[in-house]
Amino acid sequence: ETGVTQTPRHLVMGMTNKKSLKCEQHLGHNAMYWYKQSAKKPLELMFVYNFKEQTENNSVPSRFSPECPNSSHLFLHLHTLQPEDSALYLCASSQRGGQGEKLFFGSGTQLSVL
């Protein structure tokens, strides 16, 4: 148990569906992240939120829409996805402000787009 909880663990959706991924952290951290993990590739940073404000958007297509209502919750809204978007989506949190940041990850949502 890392203190970061993601739901659902698995998701299968069609290209015309709309779904949302949820992340909650119980660590009192002030930064939250979405990462995409594809097979045999490094983790790709998608979005960063500091104190609920988005500070990073790594050229992510608009079919991915993040939402951070407070420092403990993070959502990733999905719509009209493509099959190449199938991957493991990881949420992480950290305490910003220190020298170097240790990220704590959830178990991820394994997404399959048909």
Next chain:
Amino acid sequence: GESVGLHLPTLSVQEGDNSIINCAYSNSASDYFIWYKQESGKGPQFIIDIRSNMDKRQGQRVTVLLNKTVKHLSLQIAATQPGDSAVYFCAEHGSARQLTFGSGTQLTVLP
């Protein structure tokens, strides 16, 4: 740009032997490094970290070595156990102020 690479994509070791997983990084300004372990079906789990003002740090059965001259990082696991089987990857914290991750090495522990 920054890149972090692993020397070997897979590594097999006998149970009880020591394991060494290597990582090369490209940004000489990187000041913080982390090793993560990822088991099947789970998210990455923090193992150990090291700052650039150190060249060695030890944890429980793990040691991280940092060679800034050649921009090389290694993770040593002593007395490797079956539960150590996982993907291990390094990450560096550099000028982008974000962690840059390597692709990972799959460690398999043989009985």
